[in-house]
Amino acid sequence: MILGEWARRVWYLMHRRRFERELAEEMAAHREMMGERQQFGNALRLREESRDAWISRWLDEAFQDLRHGARTLWRTPTFTLAAVLILSFGIGLNLAFFQLLNVRVLRPPRVRNPETLVSFDRHSKTFRSNGIPYPATQFIRHHNSVLSAVLTSGGGGVVWGDDASDRLGALYVSANWFTELGYGAALGRVFVEGTDERPDAPSAVVVSHELWRTRLQGESDVVGRSVRINDRPATIIGVAAKGFPDLEQHDPQLWLLLHQIDRFNPGTDFKEAWGAHNTQLYARLRPGITPAAAKDALRATVGELARLRPAEFRPDETLEPYSGHDGFRGPRDHKELLTVALLIGSLTLVVLMVVCANLSNLILSHAIARLREFGVRAALGASRRRIVRQQLVENLLLASLGALGGLLLGYWCVRILAAQTSTPRYLDFAPDWRMATAACAIALFSTLLFGLIPAWMVSRRDLVAVVKEGGHQTSRGLARARFRLMLIASEVAGCCVLLIVAGLMVRGLQRLLMSDLGFEFEQVAVMDASPRQYGIRGEAARAYWDEVKRSIGVRPDVERLALASQAPLGESVSESMYNDASRLRVTNMHVEPSFFQLMRIPLLTGRTFQPSDDHRAVIISRRLAIEMYGTLDVLGKGFPKSKPDRTIIGMSADAPLIEVGATTVAEQYSPIDRDGYADVLLLARARGNPEALLTPMRAAARAADSRILARAGLMKTDFDERLRTRRLASLVAGVIGLLALSLACFGIFGVVAYGVAMRTKEIGIRRALGADAASVVRLLLGQLAFPIGIGMLFGTVAGVAAGWMLARAPFYLPSTDVATPAVALVFFALTAIIAALVPASRALGTEPLQALRHE
């Protein structure tokens, strides 16, 4: 039976030596019995044929090759180490990138059936918003035919315990949040639809696994414990499961019921406000309903909403669905992400190719040094194919080691990157089968790339003749091999691209950090008191802020105060789009007159707001003026151009407050209207250190109304956060560029030096024939100029193309950089010259007679 047969084969393999010995004894006995005179035949061949019965020849030979390869690699540790290291680097980089892509882009969030889960944004011709008023979500919940469940979330931080500064991230959710996403509790229970929505249900909170482990010391009796949230009592009903994902990557520590939000924020009108944008809407589609079908079916619902509340909803609005399968990203974001991914992916692939070119050279040199060995093997009867195969196996071994190293390096890199970019904790970066497959694929690919061609090249030589010559031969054949020169060229090209891109990224970042942003934020503190949450609205809110400003304003270290509807560089933005300037996204801000001076945004023409201005006054930024009107002379014109309902009273300099360095955004400022005071933030510019203002600001907020627990921070922190990823990316790019440069120099050095060493004999001949040292050197260097030049040309062209692509969103890098390719050229040329000179001088020093010895 087949199983038995394989078992027997394995048994043979394990006791191979013994069986072979026994066979030899058996045949010796046979010979004896036959009598010495008779022929027995080629005993060795007999043994081999017998062996073939047990294991197929190629398997046996493969094992032999493996053992031989391992021994060879072990005997040349420097070569092996160098090769494995640079291969690990190339593979690891690709793996790290792939894993990041995998986790952030390709993997849908780990919830139940992400394909049937969608999120909804409000879309209309003039605005988009991902926030829907809470009463509208309830209306949609009860007036649709295509959704089997509706989930909502909203809210922000809360205060935990008795300490007012102990703020935690919290999320208010609908009662079906956990069950719909498919997660239960690690301890206790999660929210339950129906029971927890009753008006007399106790205030319930679910804590995150992380919070339970750290703040609550992982005690098992937390369920049922009473805690204070926003200074209100609540009962812990359970601990969320470890790794419970958050759909918006805010990493909340607590979950509370949206239904009970007014218990923790008394006086808030969250649940009744129709004009707010405070809730995120998710839903599970009924079986068989596609997102597009849901969008169509919900048009009727939105139409009803428009009839009910014509002030807040327009009849042409739609609810735009985003599938959970794509991570709730819209097609535009998805495409952008993929573009970025593709770009970075190509860069890492280029690195890999450079690495492989390098390795190829290394291996080729290594192989040529062993030509004598191959010659001997060929003389002993090894077929060409066998020798090539042995080389391949050796390279495969190298590649496997490199892949292993790459996997480790890649995983380690990803962990570091994840920690640096504050990726939410629940994203799991553990290598999965996809990454392992990628590792194997890359290893195989690189083996073919660097291993096959040298092996083939070696096999083409007349190996026996090599033995005769003792390993030193003229430079014909291999040295003239166009292949090696091509390798130099491709290395140079690849490194050029990498260097150019890296240089661009670094320069772009420099420009960002040191250039004029259009506003000054280093000394500014921001406070968010959210009076609306406490039921303070309209005139009461205005009075509240007046009180707060008065108490802070008397401090000598406060230079200026201003209220604003949004925090510059903050998270929540309200954008408008205008048909007259369709290319731009316009930040819509409501500010006090002192805002411009506080943020140091100069007013180019016109004036700032005055108390007499009402909502009809507007100040627009320079870019918006040019885009919409084509001129800078816009004072007094109606705004927006086609349907003017406001008048422009001033034009400000560009100050991209929502996205640093962006070129397709503009700003628009209006005065704060009567109802707007409930939603504004307070900005304060300090004369000295802005940190000193934080506590007094919070105290003032509390003093003006004892219920209010405000949040205060520095604008600088937000800026740093925003830039952190980009800074990191530039750093990484810089490091990669430098590494690529050194790799290229290393490779060029190796190839050139070896090539020159190979031509020792030729140099000897030339010298014997009367050539002087200078002309020999000139000849050598001249031949190198061609491949390096070609490589530079291709590399620069490709690099410029890459730079042009990177000049667009979302990188906004400067598109021309002459310095970097020039530096690269100098480096490469220098390296090549040194690489040629060192062995050349040695060759020139050799006695011509010795060089001619084998003629």
Next chain:
Amino acid sequence: MPRDVGLPPCTLNLIILRVLRAGPLHGYAIARRIQHLSKDELQVEEGSLYPALQRLLVKGCVKADWTVSDTGRKVRVYRLTASGRKQLDTELAEFRRSTWAIESLIETA
């Protein structure tokens, strides 16, 4: 002089198994037995015998053990296994069928 007639390779297995049906033998004895039973018509070379024996070992048709022969020499004796017996029957039937087919062809064509 007995020559080695070119045997089709499958029949070698058949012959060896058939010879072993009578009882276990060591390698040299198998060769001698074949030569003897075929009246010196068939002489199996060592180059064919031992590889064939190894293949039979892989397939599990025979088992081999070391014993001491009557002359006191250490020899390896091959014996037929149960699956070997089955294999023998199958191959015998196959062989008879094909020879009958070839014979009737020669007779009638």
